[in-house]
Amino acid sequence: MRRKILKGTTVLAGAMCLLASFCESAEPAGPSDSKAGGRKTLTVGFSQIGAESGWRTAETRSIRSEAARRGINLKFSDAQQKQENQIRAIGTFIAQKVDAIIDAPVVEAGWEPILKQAKAARIPVILVDRGVNVSDDSLYTTLIASDFVAEGKMAGDWLAKKLKGKGNVVELQGTPGAAPAMDRKRGFEAALKNHPDIKIIKSQTGDFTRAKGKEVMEAFLKAAQGSGAKIDAVYAHNDDMALGAIQAIEATGLKPGTDLLVVSIDGIKPAFEAMIAGKLNCTVECNPLLGPAAFDAVEATLAGKPIPKRTLVEDRIFDQSVSKEAIGSRQY
Numbered sequence: 001m002r003r004k005i006l007k008g009t010t011v012l013a014g015a016m017c018l019l020a021s022f023c024e025s026a027e028p029a030g031p032s033d034s035k036a037g038g039r040k041t042l043t044v045g046f047s048q049i050g051a052e053s054g055w056r057t058a059e060t061r062s063i064r065s066e067a068a069r070r071g072i073n074l075k076f077s078d079a080q081q082k083q084e085n086q087i088r089a090i091g092t093f094i095a096q097k098v099d100a101i102i103d104a105p106v107v108e109a110g111w112e113p114i115l116k117q118a119k120a121a122r123i124p125v126i127l128v129d130r131g132v133n134v135s136d137d138s139l140y141t142t143l144i145a146s147d148f149v150a151e152g153k154m155a156g157d158w159l160a161k162k163l164k165g166k167g168n169v170v171e172l173q174g175t176p177g178a179a180p181a182m183d184r185k186r187g188f189e190a191a192l193k194n195h196p197d198i199k200i201i202k203s204q205t206g207d208f209t210r211a212k213g214k215e216v217m218e219a220f221l222k223a224a225q226g227s228g229a230k231i232d233a234v235y236a237h238n239d240d241m242a243l244g245a246i247q248a249i250e251a252t253g254l255k256p257g258t259d260l261l262v263v264s265i266d267g268i269k270p271a272f273e274a275m276i277a278g279k280l281n282c283t284v285e286c287n288p289l290l291g292p293a294a295f296d297a298v299e300a301t302l303a304g305k306p307i308p309k310r311t312l313v314e315d316r317i318f319d320q321s322v323s324k325e326a327i328g329s330r331q332y
């Protein structure tokens, strides 16, 4: 399989997009009109998962601003976390005869029928952020995403070292069935394999949202109080859930970052602020600035150029020791 690696700095966002509404464009594409220079204006449909996290909003901004920068007509659809909404939106894009489709699939399974329809209509589908589970990988053109297993492993290695090989961990999982939820769990567990005295005592979904992260953490704390177990650390599959957990911990009078370690994934600015405040201990970056790479893939494939099946976005790990120097250069 051909593979390309995108360094964090090569996926920088272009100019900020001023469009703020998240509604689906309903107007039919019609025949694509021409730009002044005679080049065809491309119409691209983007099926986005929703706006569940700071990461997601940054990804949306990156795709929107890059489309605007390139003069591409973008049809945007927000699925509000529901796969059926994404499938419906992609069906609409196909009926509108868009030139290409960008899809950020909420879960891994269940995409074959709609991807077959796109293929039959000869519309390339570029997957961004999350992968799909299909028996025939010619159903999509390329996947541009981070290695979520590696992210989970980085978080686990960091935590195992900090806990000195011993402690009770609670885990806030992402959306059930989503690639980052499954893979970040797998990577984290792999890191803990050689540390039998580190135990994951509770693990539940917080759906990648701050509100759910807080709610589930409240329940974890209550259960621990009832059973007399001590929670030494929280592992959250994204920063938003970690920030919600921090609120829940503070409400009990405990100090997040000191009484309990908190480690998460994404690297959004509020996570750096929480690290500077001493409340979050570590975040593993997952770069959401995928607009430039996504539209490079769209333009290359429509021009008949070969593109790699998988583009890997490279991520880094940040902890409190570097948070002050790093925050100034964060773009999301």
Ligand code: AHR
Pocket (backbone or CB within 6 Å): 052, 053, 054, 055, 056, 129, 130, 180, 208, 237, 238, 239, 240, 265, 266, 286
């Ligand atoms: O798929 C990437 C994940 O989805 C991000 O970690 C999370 O914040 C988002 O909602």
